Amino acid sequence: MPEPAVEIRNVVKRFAAHTAVRDLSLVVPRGTVYGLLGPNGAGKTTTIRMILNVIAPDSGTITILGQDSTSDSILDRVGYLPEERGLYRKMKVRSILRFLAELKGMSRRQADPLIDEWLERLSLKTPDKDWGAAKVDELSRGMQQKVQFIAALLHDPELVILDEPFSGLDPVNSQALQDTIVELRRRGKTVIFSTHLMDSAERMCDAVCIIANGDKVLDGALADVKAENAGRTVAVALDGAPSSEIDRIFADKSLVERVDDSNRFFEVELQPGADAQELLRAIVGSGARVKRFELVQPSLHQIFLERVGAKGVEPGISGHG
Amino acid sequence: MxxxxxxxxxxxxxxxxxxxxxxxxxxxxxxxxxxxxxPAWLTIKTKSAADLSSTVILDATNTGLGAKVSESLRGFGSGPERVPDVRVVAPSALTEAESLATAEVMRKQRSGYLVLDQQTVAGESARYAGRHASSLTAMEAVEDAVEKTVLAYRFEAEGISAEKARELTAGRLRFRTExxxxxxxxxxxxxxxxxxxxxxxxxxxxxxxxxxxxxxxxxxxxxxxxxxxxxxxxxxxxxxxxxxxxxxxxxxxxxxxxxxxxxxxxxxxxxxxxxxxxxxxxxxxxxxxxxxxxxxxxxxxxxxxxxxxxxxxxxxxxxxxxxxxxxxxxxxxxxxxxxxxxxxxxxxxxxxxxxxxxxxxxxxxxxxxxxxxxxxxxxxxxxxxxxxxxxxxxxxxxxxxxxxxxxxxxxxxxxxxxxxxxxxxxx
Structure with a gap:
């Protein structure tokens, strides 16, 4: 078992007025796509910045790829796409990519062929037009996003950290980004991305961590997270109209907390501690014919709302998660 | 690094x-x-631009000083042969001559006039009035011409020849610091x-x-x-x-x-x-x-x-x-x-x-x-x-x-x- 891609232990970061990250510990296994989820102002960006040693934690330790995050050249093996994206406006695209590659420890000779390869792959260099020779100013917003994306991946990093990568992307670029993330994982790279879009996280992540108000709410492999949070919602479908007996069972407050009644289809939320088997027995005992009885896996979206909803977003906090 | x-x-x-x-x-x-x-180029330009030949010299000295000043102003005109005119006036008629000259300057017939009188001979003062009054180079030239002529005149009065006088006054001290x-x-x-x-x-x-x-x-x-x-x-x-x-x-x-x-x-x-x-x-x-x-x-x-x-x-x-x-x-x-x-x-x-x-x-x-x-x-x-x-x-x-x-x-x-x-x- 290789050392994890990222290991955060008891990290705390306070700003003047509030605590951005409170005693956070998490482990990102190698070769996974890891989602850092949370509402705005939860501490996502602060956590990411601490992983990248852009800001220092007040206490706690962070290890990247087995090395301390403050050690000298470890960041050369990490690619980063910040939430707030920008480039030097007056620089030529090729020079800026070369510069950012040099900052990652690449030589010009190593970088140049890769830059062309990437420009071609993202159709910034076609037989008609080479945008690499253009100034950043002349590029459209979408093209600039592509350039930033190249900058994050050019040095073939083992760990890629993307802060809200989908925000501001059009559907085409969004799909391209998703494909790239999948491809990176296939090549054994680790990808961490933060988002508040639960469906993209659910589709792509192997593991997630939900944070809110600087606290970790839950973390783990996506399947485990779902399993742990499953078990209280049951989907029931009956053959024929429900009898009054069924109505009585669903009204039993010792068993059922709430029912979404769609006549023949019911979404039943059990009381905490109630056993789904008991519900099934009661329904069968009433003589009804059961067409479907299923413990529903909640969506990440539901888990998020349920677990974070109560804590909510601290009022008055804005800016970067 | x-x-x-x-x-x-x-x-x-x-x-x-x-x-x-x-x-x-x-x-x-x-x-x-x-x-x-x-600035160097402009100095040279303005030197030739300020035409002093249309200045009139009002000579009330009774000594012919005006003609000599006029002669030493040769070259400050539109052509090398042109020199300022000289009007010899009696000291009593000087005021009248001056107002006449002023009128001429205003009518653009003259660019200005230079007054030489007894005080000039005494080495005390001379006066210029006219259009070139604020041209530094022109005024420096006029002042230089009057000063040298008066000096030469006074040397001559002491019995030193014009030649000798020029020789004596030609020296110019240069001050250098190191x-x-x-x-x-x-x-x-x-x-x-x-x-x-x-x-x-x-x-x-x-x-x-x-x-x-x-x-x-x-x-x-x-x-x-x-x-x-x-x-x-x-x-x-x-x-x-x-x-x-x-x-x-x-x-x-x-x-x-x-x-x-x-x-x-x-x-x-x-x-x-x-x-x-x-x-x-x-x-x-x-x-x-x-x-x-x-x-x-x-x-x-x-x-x-x-x-x-x-x-x-x-x-x-x-x-x-x-x-x-x-x-x-x-x-x-x-x-x-x-x-x-x-x-x-x-x-x-x-x-x-x-x-x-x-x-x-x-x-x-x-x-x-x-x-x-x-x-x-x-x-x-x-x-x-x-x-x-x-x-x-x-x-x-x-x-x-x-x-x-x-x-x-x-x-x-x-x-x-x-x-x-x-x-x-x-x-």
């Missing part, structure tokens, strides 16, 4: 490539040349003061121009948010150092080009002035010993680092150019305060003011090089001032790096002094 080099390279190349830099570097020396050539330093005699005093002023001004301009350049660079990195990508690869301290060194190198490049061009211009000034048909003004190259040159460079580099770090810290505190104007004011004030004292220090380079300003780190990078070129600064003072400057640089860079590190990723309200204290403590 490779990353620092990458940052330096980017800062340097991106600036040297701009049109602004090329224009300033090329046109700076051209401007200097123009400043030297145009510096003596530890290395021996070196160049003229006036020229080294001129040179010192030039150096001080150059340093001041470079620090202002390139300090603000750094300020704008930091703001650009903040507003475009490129800073975050960069500091995820290099430490903010490295970025700050690379910026200061890269931009400093740009300033140094420009200065070297300027100094080299000026030296070349002064070396070949005779040939250059010949092209314009102007006699080259006398000029002795100031002797700068290699040791002095090194000291100048040292003061420039340290002074630049001192101010550049401050400007970078200001840049990290603000979010827009407008805000920067305000926030940079304390830094600018220090610089301007140093510049204000350039002139008094030039006049009295050994005084208490000069000494004090050479010790203070915010003014020593400008004042010390100035004094260095004018006088021999005591070695202890020189070394002391350098040490103070160096220590201040270290302190300022340390403070700036902390402000920079925190400020670079802070958006929103500008920090108060108290918050700034927090930044410095917790960075």
């Amino acid at each position: 490779a990353k620092l080099w990458a940052v330096i390279k980017r800062e340097y190349i991106e600036r040297v490539r701009t049109k602004w830099f090329i224009i300033a570097t090329v046109f700076g020396p051209l401007l200097f040349a123009a400043l030297m050539i145009v 510096r003596i330093t530890d290395e021996g005699r070196g160049g003229s005093g006036a020229i080294s003061a001129f040179f010192g002023l030039g150096i001080a001004f150059l340093l001041y301009m470079s620090i202002i121009l390139y300090g603000q350049n750094i300020l704008r660079g930091v703001i650009e990195e903040k507003t475009t948010r490129v800073a975050e990508v960069v500091v995820s690869s290099v430490r903010p301290e490295t970025l700050l150092a690379g910026k200061v060194l890269g931009v400093g190198a740009v300033g140094l490049t420009q200065q070297l080009v300027w100094v080299a061009t000026v030296v070349a211009f002064l070396t070949y000034r005779v040939q250059i002035f010949n092209v314009f048909g102007i006699p080259a003004p006398p000029f002795v190259m100031p002797g700068v010993s290699p040791g002095d040159g090194l000291l100048l460079l040292l003061f420039f580099v340290l002074g630049f680092v001192f101010y550049a770090a401050l400007f970078a810290a200001v840049g990290a505190m603000v979010n827009s150019d407008q805000e920067a104007q305000q926030a940079a004011q304390p830094v600018m004030l220090m610089l301007i305060a140093a510049a204000i004292f350039i002139q008094p220090v030039t006049f009295n380079p050994t005084g208490g003011l000069a000494t004090t300003m050479s010790w203070l780190p915010f003014s020593s990078p400008i004042i010390m090089p100035l004094r260095l070129t004018i006088i021999n600064v005591p070695t202890t003072e020189l070394i002391g001032s350098l040490i103070v400057l160096l220590l201040s640089c270290l302190l300022v860079v340390w403070l700036a790096a902390r402000i920079y590190r925190v400020g670079l990723l802070m958006y929103g309200k500008r920090p108060t002094l108290r918050e700034l204290g927090h930044w410095i403590r917790y960075a």
Whole structure:
């Protein structure tokens, strides 16, 4: 078992007025796509910045790829796409990519062929037009996003950290980004991305961590997270109209907390501690014919709302998660 | 180290490539040349332009002085053969003649009139009235002609021949000053003061121009948010150092080009002035010993680092150019305060003011090089001032790096002094 891609232990970061990250510990296994989820102002960006040693934690330790995050050249093996994206406006695209590659420890000779390869792959260099020779100013917003994306991946990093990568992307670029993330994982790279879009996280992540108000709410492999949070919602479908007996069972407050009644289809939320088997027995005992009885896996979206909803977003906090 | 080099390279190349830099570097020396050539050229031009031949000389001396003055003004007219007319008038009729001449000048028949009377013969006064009254060269020519003629007349009255008189009055005293330093005699005093002023001004301009350049660079990195990508690869301290060194190198490049061009211009000034048909003004190259040159460079580099770090810290505190104007004011004030004292220090380079300003780190990078070129600064003072400057640089860079590190990723309200204290403590 290789050392994890990222290991955060008891990290705390306070700003003047509030605590951005409170005693956070998490482990990102190698070769996974890891989602850092949370509402705005939860501490996502602060956590990411601490992983990248852009800001220092007040206490706690962070290890990247087995090395301390403050050690000298470890960041050369990490690619980063910040939430707030920008480039030097007056620089030529090729020079800026070369510069950012040099900052990652690449030589010009190593970088140049890769830059062309990437420009071609993202159709910034076609037989008609080479945008690499253009100034950043002349590029459209979408093209600039592509350039930033190249900058994050050019040095073939083992760990890629993307802060809200989908925000501001059009559907085409969004799909391209998703494909790239999948491809990176296939090549054994680790990808961490933060988002508040639960469906993209659910589709792509192997593991997630939900944070809110600087606290970790839950973390783990996506399947485990779902399993742990499953078990209280049951989907029931009956053959024929429900009898009054069924109505009585669903009204039993010792068993059922709430029912979404769609006549023949019911979404039943059990009381905490109630056993789904008991519900099934009661329904069968009433003589009804059961067409479907299923413990529903909640969506990440539901888990998020349920677990974070109560804590909510601290009022008055804005800016970067 | 490779990353620092990458940052330096980017800062340097991106600036040297701009049109602004090329224009300033090329046109700076051209401007200097123009400043030297145009006044000389204009002097010659105006000399021939002021036509004194249409002046009328009202001679009330009864001695024929007017005719002689007229003769010595030959050449100050539209043609070499033309000389001012002379009207011999009786002293009693002078007032009337003057009002007549005034009317003629107003009607543009005459350009002016010159009054010669008994006081002129006595060597006391003469009067000119007319259109050329504010032309310095024309008036100098008239004054010179009257003075020489009167002098010759008075010599003749003492029985000295006109020939002899001219010989006696021809001499013109030239006053020259020369510096003596530890290395021996070196160049003229006036020229080294001129040179010192030039150096001080150059340093001041470079620090202002390139300090603000750094300020704008930091703001650009903040507003475009490129800073975050960069500091995820290099430490903010490295970025700050690379910026200061890269931009400093740009300033140094420009200065070297300027100094080299000026030296070349002064070396070949005779040939250059010949092209314009102007006699080259006398000029002795100031002797700068290699040791002095090194000291100048040292003061420039340290002074630049001192101010550049401050400007970078200001840049990290603000979010827009407008805000920067305000926030940079304390830094600018220090610089301007140093510049204000350039002139008094030039006049009295050994005084208490000069000494004090050479010790203070915010003014020593400008004042010390100035004094260095004018006088021999005591070695202890020189070394002391350098040490103070160096220590201040270290302190300022340390403070700036902390402000920079925190400020670079802070958006929103500008920090108060108290918050700034927090930044410095917790960075």
